[in-house]
Amino acid sequence: MNALVNMAETEVPQNPLIPPIPELVIGLIAFAIVFFFLWKKLLPSINRVLEERREAIEGGIEKAEAAQQEAADVLQQYKDQLAEARHEAARLRAEAQEQGAALIAEMRAEGQRQREEIIAAGHAQVEADRKQAAATLRQDVGKLATDLAGKLVGESLEDHARQSRVIDRFLDGLEEAAEADASGAAR
Amino acid sequence: MQKEPAVSADQMLAFETDCHLFSGCGFEAPGLHSFVFEPMFSIGGFDFNKPILLALVGTLAIVWFFWAAFSRPKVVPGKLQMIGEAGYDFIRRGVVYETIGKKEGEKYVPLVVALFFFVWVMNLWSVIPLAQFPVTSIFSIPLGLALLVYLVWVPLTFKRHGFVGAFKNFTGYDPSLPGGVRPLVMVIEFFSNLLVRPFTHAVRLFANMFAGHMLLVLFTIATWYMLNGIGIAYSAVSFVMTIVMVAFELFIQLIQAYVFVLLTCTYIQGALAEEH
Numbered sequence: 001m002n003a004l005v006n007m008a009e010t011e012v013p014q015n016p017l018i019p020p021i022p023e024l025v026i027g028l029i030a031f032a033i034v035f036f037f038l039w040k041k042l043l044p045s046i047n048r049v050l051e052e053r054r055e056a057i058e059g060g061i062e063k064a065e066a067a068q069q070e071a072a073d074v075l076q077q078y079k080d081q082l083a084e085a086r087h088e089a090a091r092l093r094a095e096a097q098e099q100g101a102a103l104i105a106e107m108r109a110e111g112q113r114q115r116e117e118i119i120a121a122g123h124a125q126v127e128a129d130r131k132q133a134a135a136t137l138r139q140d141v142g143k144l145a146t147d148l149a150g151k152l153v154g155e156s157l158e159d160h161a162r163q164s165r166v167i168d169r170f171l172d173g174l175e176e177a178a179e180a181d182a183s184g185a186a187r
Numbered sequence: 188m189q190k191e192p193a194v195s196a197d198q199m200l201a202f203e204t205d206c207h208l209f210s211g212c213g214f215e216a217p218g219l220h221s222f223v224f225e226p227m228f229s230i231g232g233f234d235f236n237k238p239i240l241l242a243l244v245g246t247l248a249i250v251w252f253f254w255a256a257f258s259r260p261k262v263v264p265g266k267l268q269m270i271g272e273a274g275y276d277f278i279r280r281g282v283v284y285e286t287i288g289k290k291e292g293e294k295y296v297p298l299v300v301a302l303f304f305f306v307w308v309m310n311l312w313s314v315i316p317l318a319q320f321p322v323t324s325i326f327s328i329p330l331g332l333a334l335l336v337y338l339v340w341v342p343l344t345f346k347r348h349g350f351v352g353a354f355k356n357f358t359g360y361d362p363s364l365p366g367g368v369r370p371l372v373m374v375i376e377f378f379s380n381l382l383v384r385p386f387t388h389a390v391r392l393f394a395n396m397f398a399g400h401m402l403l404v405l406f407t408i409a410t411w412y413m414l415n416g417i418g419i420a421y422s423a424v425s426f427v428m429t430i431v432m433v434a435f436e437l438f439i440q441l442i443q444a445y446v447f448v449l450l451t452c453t454y455i456q457g458a459l460a461e462e463h
Contacts, residue, residue: 023327
């Protein structure tokens, strides 16, 4: 017979729920060994590496994100600059057009003004010349007529007022005749 | 199997090898005696027997494994480290962080991880050839661990809540209950939490492994016993059952180790929880 069975038959097996103290102690010591190694040495060691790995992965992701962000920034900057340049060019073009138009208009106005000035100056000159000529003529004609009349009449017309009136009447008659002539010629 | 030098035939086999069906020999059913081993040697009054040997070898195996996996860890892990990390992470995240929370639970991770792998490996001995005995089916082992857990969460309750708070915590003091029921609930809760809890914690693991081992032994013995004449057909059925039960036990061993640490975390979480 097997010794084990022998024992089972000869001894009443003890209640399995009553623990032998030595086994309890040995079990706890065994567990303590496992716990001690894991607690003091192995888990801190693996935790350090897990942390490193996490950082490495997250660092990589962060770097990639930073690069992407930078690229996006540069693109945005470029686009902004391009838009700005376009805007500037359009603005310059519009300005140039405006300036050109203004310049033309100004020059045109200036030309007009100068032309009118010249014309006006010409008119004024002509008028002044005419007036001067008329005045000179009137004096000269008056003098000549008086002289002539004096010679013809043989006496000097004493009355200045009368003399003047006579001359004026005479000259008016001359002017009317000249105008009649001019209108006749124009006709 | 009998060639194992350190362990005698008495230690290895739970039944007689020359006893078969139809040979006028009765079936030796497994029983409590299947869990009693003759000492290999004795020191003082202490008997060194097979479960103790397995407990020590299992301890060395766990330490060896985690030493190999974690002592020189690399950011890019090797195979062993990867396996170790998977197990470690499963317990840390899946059990500790889930129940206690990351902030409070971090402190208890080493304890819970050690408990899980210790219990699991001690369970695992049940199906490892030559050993084939779950160390946790010796009540001392789960009881020792359950008491250890008890000694963690009970002082923790006092430390966290003070004496009155701890008393309220243990008795599930609830002012919303009607005055007549309250003392009754408190008495029941007190017994349930403080006295019965460590016992059920230990027995749950012990009884599962005890029953599992009993089933394995039963089918194994039956396979051998019926291996005679027409009995071979029965023997084959029993053999298939043995294989099925081994697979089932592998599953149960893992589940029980998991349940043991999950309860541990639940108790610690209960100790840390605010009064309700």
